Amino acid sequence: MLATISRWRRRVGALIGGFEAGQSGRRLKHFQPSRAHLNTLIAAAGADITARARWLVRNNGYAANAIESWAGNVVGAGIKPSSLIPEPGLKAKVQRLWLDWTDDSDAEGFTDFYGQQRRAAREVFIAGEVFFRFRPRRSDDGLVVPLQLQMIPSEMLPLSRNETTAGGNVIRQGIEFDRIGRRVAYHFLRRHPGDVTDRGLAGETARVPASEVIHVIDPVDAGQLRGVSRFAPGIVKLFLLDQYDDAELDRKKVAAMHALFITTPAPGEPFDTAESDGDGGERTMDLQPGQIVMLEPGEEIQTSAPADSGQTYEPFQYRTLLQVSAALGIPYAYLSNDMLKANYSNSRLALLEFRRRIEAYQHAVIVWQLCRRVWARWMDMAVLANALDLADYERRRREYIGCDWLPPKWDWVDPLKDARAEIEQIDAGLKSRSQALAERGYDADQVDAEIAADKAREQKLGLQFGASKNAELPPGDAAEDDQEKDSPAAQAA
Numbered sequence: 447m448l449a450t451i452s453r454w455r456r457r458v459g460a461l462i463g464g465f466e467a468g469q470s471g472r473r474l475k476h477f478q479p480s481r482a483h484l485n486t487l488i489a490a491a492g493a494d495i496t497a498r499a500r501w502l503v504r505n506n507g508y509a510a511n512a513i514e515s516w517a518g519n520v521v522g523a524g525i526k527p528s529s530l531i532p533e534p535g536l537k538a539k540v541q542r543l544w545l546d547w548t549d550d551s552d553a554e555g556f557t558d559f560y561g562q563q564r565r566a567a568r569e570v571f572i573a574g575e576v577f578f579r580f581r582p583r584r585s586d587d588g589l590v591v592p593l594q595l596q597m598i599p600s601e602m603l604p605l606s607r608n609e610t611t612a613g614g615n616v617i618r619q620g621i622e623f624d625r626i627g628r629r630v631a632y633h634f635l636r637r638h639p640g641d642v643t644d645r646g647l648a649g650e651t652a653r654v655p656a657s658e659v660i661h662v663i664d665p666v667d668a669g670q671l672r673g674v675s676r677f678a679p680g681i682v683k684l685f686l687l688d689q690y691d692d693a694e695l696d697r698k699k700v701a702a703m704h705a706l707f708i709t710t711p712a713p714g715e716p717f718d719t720a721e722s723d724g725d726g727g728e729r730t731m732d733l734q735p736g737q738i739v740m741l742e743p744g745e746e747i748q749t750s751a752p753a754d755s756g757q758t759y760e761p762f763q764y765r766t767l768l769q770v771s772a773a774l775g776i777p778y779a780y781l782s783n784d785m786l787k788a789n790y791s792n793s794r795l796a797l798l799e800f801r802r803r804i805e806a807y808q809h810a811v812i813v814w815q816l817c818r819r820v821w822a823r824w825m826d827m828a829v830l831a832n833a834l835d836l837a838d839y840e841r842r843r844r845e846y847i848g849c850d851w852l853p854p855k856w857d858w859v860d861p862l863k864d865a866r867a868e869i870e871q872i873d874a875g876l877k878s879r880s881q882a883l884a885e886r887g888y889d890a891d892q893v894d895a896e897i898a899a900d901k902a903r904e905q906k907l908g909l910q911f912g913a914s915k916n917a918e919l920p921p922g923d924a925a926e927d928d929q930e931k932d933s934p935a936a937q938a939a
Contacts, residue, residue, distance in 0.1 A: 484667040488674055489605050489619060496573045496600060498685070499677040503572060506688050508770065508781055509677065513568055515780040519804050520567040522854030524560025525812060527821055528889040530848035536836075537891065543833060546590045547824065553581050553596040559820070562595060566662050566816055573600040574673025577632070578660040578816065580823055585831060593827040595820065602634045605672060607651070619671050622653070629656040662815045664807070680773035687766050694759065711744045775803055801856060813851045822847050855886035 467474070480487065502509035527544060531537040551559035562578075569576035577598040583589055603620040610616055615630060616623050622631040632654050637646035663673040677684070741747070764787075771778045777796040779785055825847050828834040836846050871877045880890035904911065 483669070484674070485619065485669070485671050488670075488672050492574075492605055492672060492674060493601070495675050495678050495681065498681050499572050499675040502677060502681065502684055502688075506684060508687075508767065509684060511783060512774050512776050512781050513571055515776055516571050516774075517564050517567045519780075519800070520808060520812060521560065521564040524563060525808060525817060525851050525853045526560070526887070526889075527817070528850045528852055528884075528891075530850060531846060534891065534895075538895075540834065541889075541892070543590060543828060544824070547593075547828075550589045550591075551593075551595050551820075553594040559595070562597060563812060563816065565597060567812060569597075569599065570662055570664055570673065570811065571676050574675045575600045575661065575663040577603065577634075578662065578820075579654060580658045580660075582827070591824060591828045591833050592831050593824060598634060599638070600673065601639055603632060603672075604635060604639075604651070607633055621671060622656075629661075631655050632659050632661075660816055660819050662811065664811050676774060680770040683766055683770050683773070687763065687770070691763070709746050776800070805853070808853050817851050818849075821849050850884065852884055852887045852889065855888075 499509075503513055504510075527541075529537045529540045531540060548559040552562055557565070566576050566578070577600070579596040579598055581594040581596050583592040583594060585592055605619050607617055607620040611622065614625060617633060620633050621629055622633065624630050633651045634654055636650045636652055637644040637648065639648070663670075664676075666674070675681075739747075767782050768778055771781045774781065777800050778787075779793070779796070780800070825834070825843075829836055829839050836842075839846060868877075868882055872879060872882060883890045883893055903909075
C-alpha cells in the first residue's frame with residue numbers, strides 16, 4: 447500500500463513539476479537516500495565508522511595530521527578559567543587552588559586537566575563523542591580537592607543496548623531515560639569490547655547515574671543520542687587515496703628495480719644464473735660501469751622504460767585532498783602540510799574561516815559541555831572538603847561558580863601590525879583592555895597584578911625598562927621604517 451502511494455506521489459510530482467530535486471527523472475532515478483533517523487543509522491553503522499576512523503588515524507598520515515591540527519587549535523595549551531568572584535583576594539585563592547588541582551585531575555595519572563581537554567577534542571573528532579566520569583576520592587588520598595575525572599571511550603557504551611527497565615524507564619543505545627525523556631543513567635561496559643588484555647566479563651555492564659557522567663558530543667541532528675565521527679564524510683576518499691598512493695609507490699619501486707631485460711628465442715641459458723635469496727631462481731645478472739656483455743645469437747637487450755606518473759598524479763591528489771579537507775572542516779594546508787600553494791591573502795582568509803569554526807566548537811562543545819560541569823562540580827567538592835571557605839555558599843552558589851573560560855590566543859602572520867591595530871582600537875574606545883587580554887587567553891586581573899608587582903620590584907631595585915625604540919630615533923625615521931616595511935618590495939621579500 448505504501449509503495450503504491452509513493453509511486454502515485456512521484457507521478458503526480460512529475461506531472462506538476464516544481465522542485466527537480468524531488469522528482470525521479472533519469473538523472474535522480476537511482477538517488478534514493480534512506481529516510482531513517484540518524485539514531486537508526488548510527489546504530490547500524492556507527493561502530494564500523496569509528497573503527498575505520500581510528501584505523502586511519504593510526505595508519506594514514508593525512509588523518510593523523512588532521513586530528514593533531516584540530517586538537518591543537520581547539521585546545522592548544524588549554525582553555526583556562528577566570529573566576530568572576532569580585533573579591534580579588536578570594537578570586538586569587540580560587541585560581542591558585544584550581545591550578546594545583548589540574549595536576550591531579552586525571553584518574554589515570556597520564557596528564558592534567560588541560561591534557562584531558564585535548565584528549566576530549568581528539569575523541570570527539572574521531573568517534574563523535576567521549577565520556578567523563580566524576581570520581582570522588584577520600585580525604586586521605588592526598589589531593590588538594592578530592593575529585594578526579596575518568597575518561598571513557600565511546601565503545602564502552604554499547605549501541606545495541608535497547609530495552610525497557612522494570613521501573614518503566616527506557617534504555618536507548620546504552621542511555622537510560624525516564625518517562626519524560628530526561629537522562630538518568632548510562633550503562634557502561636565493565637571492559638572494552640576490543641581489549642583482550644582485560645580479563646573482565648565480556649558484555650557485563652554497570653549502571654552509572656547521569657549526574658556522575660559528562661557526555662561530550664557534537665550533535666548534528668535534532669534528537670541525536672550518540673555521536674558520529676567527523677571522519678565519516680571523508681573516510682572513503684582518504685582510504686582510496688591511501689591505496690592509490692601505495693599502489694603508485696609499489697609500481698615505481700618495481701619499475702626501478704629492473705634495469706635491463708634480455709630476450710631470446712632459445713630456451714637455453716645464455717649466462718650464469720646468479721644466486722638469489724628467493725626460491726624461484728630468477729635469472730639475474732649484476733651490471734657494472736663499462737661492462738660488455740656477450741650475447742648469444744638471437745638474444746636482444748631491452749632497457750626498462752617504465753611509464754611515468756605523468757602530469758595528472760599531483761593534480762588528482764590535490765583535488766582529492768581538497769575534498770577531504772572540506773569534509774573534515776580543516777584547511778588544506780593543515781591537512782597536508784603543503785605550504786607551497788599558500789600565500790598571505792588566501793592563508794589569512796582560510797585561517798579566519800577556520801577560527802570561526804573553532805570558536806563555535808570551543809563554546810558549544812568543550813566549554814559548555816565539559817569545562818562548565820567540571821568547574822561547578824570542583825567548586826562543590828572544594829567547599830565540601832573545606833579546601834575553600836566561601837560564605838553562604840549554598841545560597842550564593844550561582845554567584846560563586848560564575849566563570850569565564852579563556853581559549854588560547856591566536857597568532858597572526860604579522861603580529862606587529864595586529865598589535866598596533868589592537869592598540870588603536872583600545873585608544874579609540876572600540877574595545878577594552880580586558881577584552882583584548884581575554885582574546886589573547888589571559889585574565890585581566892592577573893595581568894594587572896603582575897604588571898603592578900613588576901613595577902614595584904623595578905622601583906625597589908632601581909631598574910627601568912620599556913624605553914621605546916622609536917624615542918631614540920628622529921621622528922621621521924620610525925615612519926620611514928614603517929613605510930619601507932609596507933612597500934611592495936619589502937612584502938615581496
